[in-house]
Amino acid sequence: MFTPIMKPRSRPSAGDYQYVDEAAVDAELKCLICTRPFQVAASLQSCGHVFCQTCITTWISQQNSCPVCRRIISPGEIKPITARNFINMLDNILVYCLHCNVTNIRRGDMGSHLQKCSMVVISCSAADIKCPWKGPRKEMSKHLSLCIFQQIHPLIETLQTEAKSKANVCNQLRERIDAMDKKLQEQSRFIRAFMNNGRPMSDYCIALSPDHCKIMKHAGGAQNQSTNRLFCSVCRSNVSSGSISLHHCDGGCICQSCIKKYCSDLTTIQALPRQQTMYELRPRLDASSMNRQLSRARNGLRSARRTQNVAISESVSLLNVPQTTHRYE
Template identity: 25%
Template sequence: MGFDVTRFKGEVDEELVCPICSGVLEDPLQAPSCEHAFCRACIQEWISRQPTCPVDRQTITSAQLRPVPRILRNLLSRLCITCDNASYGCNANIKLDSLAAHLAECEHNPKRPIPCDQGCGLIIPMDELKDHNCVREMRSLIHSQQQKMTDYQQELADQRFQINELKRELRLVKDFMRAMKISNPAMRSLANEMERDEVVRWSNSLTRARVTRWGGMISTPDDILQAMIKRSLSESGCPSHIVNDLMENCHERSWPPGLSSLETRQNNRRQYENYICKRIPGKQAVVVLPCDNPHINEDMMIEPGLVMIFAHGIE
């Protein structure tokens, strides 16, 4: 809809008035052939009911409408108009093309957001300040935040349920593959390949680690420490079919010949410094997997991999 003609200083040329709403053109568009100009909102609403020019009834469609010439836009921009907030005390007369910028900063704008000076500090429209109650608004805000928290918790619970269902289905598939691997020799190769791929995917999800103090290695971890590392392995997505074997390989009694004693470890220091290690999340521990270390000698590696725990010295 156009601007009320009475808001303008002096007379307004009839060429700048919308034939539909009789207001001064607002965001105008022009018919293609007859070149009659209308407010954008007015002509689009008109065409939605009847696709003709309101002045001479020539057929037009919304797609045929085009911007008015620059000279018409310039004439409109030079018109002086009173502020929308004149009834609230604003006496400004501004050029039409500056109206939007003025309204954004007009101190008489009843919807201008201002901070509450009664204590709560909430930002509220100026015309709502007289009815503003800090206690009521803060209670409403707290209730709204509590409701959002409840919704988030429910959404999280639903996602956890879905994840657990997917994990259950995955365990069923793995159990089935293991059963087929035992009962059907033809499936054994496929099952082994799937398990290897699963280990590779898990390894790729871990962050590569650099051991800076091999002397901090704990070669005989106690049961409590082993339980902590095992839990971290499981939480990191370690394939269930290798978790127990990896944990068995966290103690020097199960390490390969090249690591089986302090003496051999000292002799082979240069070799195990070449391990590609992946960090066990949240712990001073690494996992060394054959899929990451094809360059390591057989006497320094063991299936399905090594878990090495350190008192310190992992980056």
């Protein structure tokens, strides 16, 4: 059986109790502004006078001087009193409950009394699912035996837990899809660089001699000169001839690091040798291989999106509310 959990009540207010004999309370324990026993006592650092923290804060918002000695003060001078003996004297003042009329309660114990007072007005334990009932604590048991909201509360909690779990799954799927989107964009960028404006790159020279290959001829010069640098078409980093994996003799190259990053599942491409002709055929990365890898990445992305749509639909159906979540297509 579901056991209702009572939420803790905030600290007692002036509307919860009255003093048994307020006139007998020591004047040193009374505020000089409201003339009542301190609720939360605070002192002014400059002059040492003590007031209720609420009273002196309100006073300073309208006046800039101490109510007693008229010394100029600022809000930063207000400091709560934390001395244990002073707080104990305030807690020992006797009060009676305005809800049940029980008397001779220590003011410091009033909070504990309100937690069990049979006449305190409380909300239904199913108020979190919109039960409107409010009434004395002693009538709570009777209300719970008839409360429709309380009867479905365990079911609602179960559905909320399941919906939260589904939401976590959806968030994880979104993160995976975002990561795959990013990877797909990077691979698309690699494909565009590889295709090289209709001049696909390769790992061998199509020129008859190194002198006719712009990349090898360019790399053979003084690479320390800023006008003679080679840049990877993908990552745009400065590369040496020894770190080039793909190139086209008319211009454009891709470094080994980008090959390892975007083509880790394909045949390893060696660094570009300084002299190699089109007749020396080697295993190479061609356009059809790159298109197959791009197709696999796209298929994986579609599969992840379908899985996310199923998880979102299940979460919405559990709560039996109209689906408003955008579906990925």
